[in-house]
Amino acid sequence: xxxxxxxxxxxxxxxxxxxxxxxxxxxxxxxxxxxxxxxxxxxxxxxxxxxxxxxxxxxxxxxxxxxxxxxxxxxxxxxxxxxxxxxxxxxxxxxxxxxxxxxxxxxxxxxxxxxxxxxxxxxxxxxxxxxxxxxxxxxxxxxxxxxxxxxxxxxxxxxxxxxxxxxxxxxxxxxxxxxxxxxxxxxxxxxxxxxxxxxxxxxxxxxxxxxxxxxxxxxxxxxxxxxxxxxxxxxxxxxxxxxxxxxxxxxxxxxxxxxxxxxxxxxxxxxxxxxxxxxxxxxxxxxxxxxxxxxxx
Numbered sequence: 086x087x088x089x090x091x092x093x094x095x096x097x098x099x100x101x102x103x104x105x106x107x108x109x110x111x112x113x114x115x116x117x118x119x120x121x122x123x124x125x126x127x128x129x130x131x132x133x134x135x136x137x138x139x140x141x142x143x144x145x146x147x148x149x150x151x152x153x154x155x156x157x158x159x160x161x162x163x164x165x166x167x168x169x170x171x172x173x174x175x176x177x178x179x180x181x182x183x184x185x186x187x188x189x190x191x192x193x194x195x196x197x198x199x200x201x202x203x204x205x206x207x208x209x210x211x212x213x214x215x216x217x218x219x220x221x222x223x224x225x226x227x228x229x230x231x232x233x234x235x236x237x238x239x240x241x242x243x244x245x246x247x248x249x250x251x252x253x254x255x256x257x258x259x260x261x262x263x264x265x266x267x268x269x270x271x272x273x274x275x276x277x278x279x280x281x282x283x284x285x286x287x288x289x290x291x292x293x294x295x296x297x298x299x300x301x302x303x304x305x306x307x308x309x310x311x312x313x314x315x316x317x318x319x320x321x322x323x324x325x326x327x328x329x330x331x332x333x334x335x336x337x338x339x340x341x342x343x344x345x346x347x348x349x350x351x352x353x354x355x356x357x358x359x360x361x362x363x364x365x366x367x368x369x370x371x372x373x374x375x376x377x378x379x380x381x382x
Contacts, residue, residue: 090105093105102120104119104146106119106134113163113295119139122231123227125227128156130253131165132155133167135162153175154178156231157212159182159240160181160212161209162209183213184214185213187217187241188237192359193270195372231246231247237276238271238279240271241272245283250288251289258309261296266353271353274360280310281306284302288302319338320334335354355375358373
């Protein structure tokens with residue numbers, strides 16, 4: 086897995102190949118992991134960015150086999166943008182949770198209307214699947230079956246797909262970084278609920294959206310839950326000590342963060358503040374937003 090390079094497929098499991106997209110960066114690590122599932126006909130999970138070289142590499146990796154399904158974990162452009170071009174070339178059906186903003190809460194819809202909160206490589210606002218699926222649905226090919234899980238947290242309409250004991254987990258968890266939870270699409274309460282659910286489901290391994298295969302998903306998910314709980318405590322302590330805005334809290338908690346990642350750090354803090362305000366542990370003035378002031382209740 087660590088030897089994956091853009092354009093060259095790597096067999097990870099029987100009938101499962103990884104094709105790394107050429108979009109390395111601070112938010113994408115070595116690049117987006119595109120997954121090809123099947124031996125007879127193929128499902129492509131997260132086709133990746135709309136990059137001509139990656140498109141050509143995908144068609145080459147298919148090796149003449151029919152691509153029948155294009156599954157998108159979530160509508161961030163680094164995962165979904167190539168889907169229309171690949172569908173046009175192959176006739177495959179695009180499958181996802183729904184149009185890009187499907188599943189946002191009322192609070193997140195209000196924040197979205199205020200603008201300035203796009204995260205990662207950005208929302209693929211044009212994304213609309215041919216078929217919308219929900220938790221518990223099943224997608225089948227000639228020699229594979231994928232069970233659909235709705236796994237919100239990183240993204241309201243985030244999906245994961247289970248193949249036997251392996252879970253294609255998108256951006257919900259990664260081995261190289263904690264997962265950004267960025268309003269208006271990211272939701273801390275949903276992230277924690279999903280994480281606890283996945284621990285209970287106990288997949289043997291997670292095939293992630295970026296980075297390596299996770300062979301101890303329960304352990305990694307427990308680490309992410311503990312990280313979020315610790316961050317919440319730090320935020321409450323910062324507010325109690327007089328840091329009353331997102332910018333001030335972020336400066337205190339992320340003093341060593343690279344300037345390029347500062348906006349992402351602020352949105353992570355805001356996600357926690359939205360959750361804390363909904364639980365009536367803090368008060369926002371005015372309504373909770375990026376530029377509100379906060380105090381303990």
